[in-house]
Amino acid sequence: MSNLNKRKIKVIKSIDELFKLIDINDFTNISFHHHLRNGDGVINYVLDKYLREGVNNLNLFPSSIFPSYTxxxxxxxxxQVNNITTNYLNGPVAEYISNNGLPGMLTMQTHGGRARATIEGINEIDITFIAAPYANIYGDAIGYLGKNRCGSLGYIIPDSKHAKLKVLVTDxxxxxxxENPEINGENIDYILEVDSIGDKSGIVSGTTQITTNPIGVKIAKNTSRLLFELGLIKPGFSFQSGAGGVSLRATKDLKDIMIKENIKASFFSGGITKYHVxxxxxxxxxxxxxxxxxxxEAVDSLSKNINHIPISASDYANPNNPNQVIKDLDMVILGATEIDYNFNVNVTTDSHQTLIGGSGGHSDTATESKVSVIVSPLIKGRIPVIKERVTTITTLGKNIDCFVTERGIAINPLRTDLLELLKDSKLKIYTIKELSEIAHKYTKVPKESLKRDKIIGEVVDRTFEVIDNIYQK
Amino acid sequence: MKTTAGSLESSDCLITISDSDALDIKIESVVFKQFGDDILEVITNTLKEHKIDKLKVLCQDKGALDYTIKSRLETAILRRGENNE
Structure with missing residues (x-):
């Protein structure tokens, strides 16, 4: 293979130069990826131009929003901003929107839903700015090489094909x-060459460590035992876990079981850490x-391990993509800020109605995997995790199967098959209301007073169904 | 003279007590909306048990359970007693 038939892409040296070639006022629906997480430099660099030019009625489509996206x-x-469509947000932007809303709406999609909406034209993106750690002059790019390598570029691949104009931003x-580029140069319109796309050390978040907190350790142990008793840890099984400390601890416990029982898994998907590698x-x-x-460590594994494969958000979780990886998932372990009597889960807002996150792949994987497990302490800083009704629904209860805490486990009554498998188990199995009553014995019953006056956003599931509203604090 | 017990760690509280001509209870809590009345009740009852009706109490709460609040308050009261001897 060679570059013989490839088209060279026009290289420009600054954002000012780009908007001499095209009229900035024609490009108000703007998308970005967040793979550099808190180390991203492209979002601020590009949006500073929109600030200086005073362009109004912007609609932003970042895959996530981190505290550094000032x-x-x-x-x-x-x-200058009308609407924001994203999958996850925390930090000052999240706090500001919680208190003030936007002139338009905050739309919270899932990772799979964002891919689907971008491909199907629901997310109408005028221009995408793709931070590319390693790119060639033909517009092909990968994320796992270069001085600011960030690993997979999965979330922006739909944008790289379906935005009206595609700009690769590289240092x-x-x-x-x-070979096998993640971003295909055929789709790229311009290459914007800059000194720096950010700082790769910013991708590491404080939470991606195995917990040693005794409550977390107990929850993880209950989780791995539950999965084992359900017969899910068997040769060829597939698995996904979040990157929270408890989920990672459960992954480690699973690993110990696999070594002891000589079991090999087929695949792990989702966000990858050094523990998966x-x-x-x-x-x-x-x-x-x-x-x-x-x-x-996960970033560097991509360049040396041939079976560590970067995939697009559509191949990961787009429900209309027949090849979506997560449809073959046996089990997923996910977190919760709140869960309710109907097993609805909230990871979007806290109990004080401040935006603190979002679905990411929560609803996608809970929906598709054969068994979805929520792990959480029963009580967090006196607030019981179980509510009569969650503050915000991120994932519908019909897609949640098990809830594991340090004091016991609740199984969704819809899953009579799981309850049957566990009928002789020594694990402490309760109804979710019983678990809630256990929590209240320690905390007492909290007085709830949520504001439900002004809608500032909506949670849109991967089905495109609006499953809940987000209210101003 | 001020006496303290506890900490500002999550799920703990810091109790600060000092002299006063009357009962003066102030609560700052991250869960005030949900549990403010419960916190006041446990402080009031604990003071009653110790037959104290003149004291300034500041409870800076980070989501402590009732028995934590009670034991922090009792520790502060005992420490104050020791210091007064």
Whole structure:
């Protein structure tokens, strides 16, 4: 293979130069990926231009919003932003929107739903700015090489094909041929060459460590025992876990079971950490399907382990993509800020109605996997995790199967098959109301007073169904 | 003279007590909306048990359970007693 038939892409050297070629006022629906997480430099660099030019009625489509994305807040305060569509947000932008709303709406999609909406034209994106750690002059790009390598570029691949204009932003432009690029240069309109796309050390979040907190350790132990008793840990099984400390601890416990019982898994999917990579390198799992790297060890694994495979958000979780990886998931372990009597889960807002996150792949994987497990302490800072009704529904209860705490486990009554399998179990199985009463014995019953006056946003499931509203604090 | 017990760690509270001519209870809590009345009740009852009716109490709460609040308050009262001897 060679670059013989490839078209060279026009290289420009600054955002000012780009908007001499095209009229900035024609490009008000703007998308970005968040693979550099809190180390991203492209979002602020690009949006600073929109600030300086005073372009109004912007609609932003970042795949997520992190605390360092300060130009978004400046644009909002400057009344230049109309709507924001994203999958996850925390930090100052989230706090500001919780208190003030937007002139338009905050739309919270899932990772799979975002891919679907972008491909199907629901998310009408005028221009996408793709931070590319390693790109060639033909517009092909990968994320796992270069000085600011961030790993998989999965979330932006739909945008790289379906936005009206696609701009690759790179600090590492080469002439070499790239095998199996994540971003295909055929789709790229411009390459914007900059000094720096950010700081790769910003991708590491504080939470991606195995917990040693005794409550977390107990929850993880209950979880791995539950999965084992349900017969899910068997040769060829597939698995996904979040990157929270308890989920990672449960993954480690699973690993111990796999070694003891000599069981090998087929694949792990989702956000990948060094712990998943270690299991790949030990031969405990055949493949990692990676839509996002949570640490630098995972990033570097992509360039050396052939069975660690970066995938697009559509191949990961788009419900209309017949090849979506998660439809073959046996089990997923996920977190919760709140869960309610109907097993609805909230990871979007806290109990004080402040936006603190969002679905990411929560609803996608809970819906598709054969068994979805929520792990959480029963009580967090005196607030019982179980509510009569969650503050905000992120994932519908019909898609949640098990809820595991340090004091016991609740199984969704819809899953009579799981309850049957567990009827002789020594695990402490309660109804979710019984678990709630256990919590209240310690905390007493909290007085709830949620504001439900002004709708500032909506939670849109991967089905495109609006499953809940988000209210101003 | 001020006496303290506890901490500002999550799920704990910091109790600060000092002299006063009357009962003066102030609560700052991250869960005030949900549990403010419960916190006041446990402090009031604990003071009654110790037959104290003149004291300034500041409870800076980070989501402590009732028995934590009670034991922090009792510890502060005992420490104050020791210091007064």
């Amino acid at each position: 130009k978004i807040l400046e644009l909002i305060k400057n009344e 590492n432009l080469v002439k070499d041929y790239l 270690e299991m790949l390198e030990m031969g405990l799992v055949e493949k990692l399907y990676d839509v996002q790297c949570f640490d630098l």
